Amino acid sequence: MRRRDIRVYLYDIVQAAANLQEFIQGRTLEDYAQSLLLRSAVERQFITIGEALHRALRMAPELERRISNAQRVIGFRNRLIHGYALTDDDIVRNALQVDLPVLRREVSAWLDELDEAEG
Numbered sequence: 001m002r003r004r005d006i007r008v009y010l011y012d013i014v015q016a017a018a019n020l021q022e023f024i025q026g027r028t029l030e031d032y033a034q035s036l037l038l039r040s041a042v043e044r045q046f047i048t049i050g051e052a053l054h055r056a057l058r059m060a061p062e063l064e065r066r067i068s069n070a071q072r073v074i075g076f077r078n079r080l081i082h083g084y085a086l087t088d089d090d091i092v093r094n095a096l097q098v099d100l101p102v103l104r105r106e107v108s109a110w111l112d113e114l115d116e117a118e119g
Contacts, residue, residue: 006063009056010111016045016052017104024096033089042092043080049103050077067106069099 023041024032032038054074057064064070076095080087 006056006059007114009052010107012052013049013107016048017100020045020096020100029089029093047077047080050074066110068102073103
């Protein structure tokens, strides 16, 4: 039962990461900076990722070692929500280009292992 609950949050992370890839495909940092719609959509997906990861880790804190920079991901979510005026476009770009692919790989691998364990 525990794995099934965690899996829901992990699927949310993977889906939000896929959405982000779709949203930014073919877009530049300038496109991002000039589009309220794009910025809002990107930030919303990062908020979903951070919240889903936070909830998954609350259920299974020992799994934090499976996700690189897990607390940083959650902190980014908090910054988007509570410190939105301090969010810099370069930080978002770095999260999209550097952190997101790693997170997506790690969460997908975790899901694969959970699926294999259930058979």
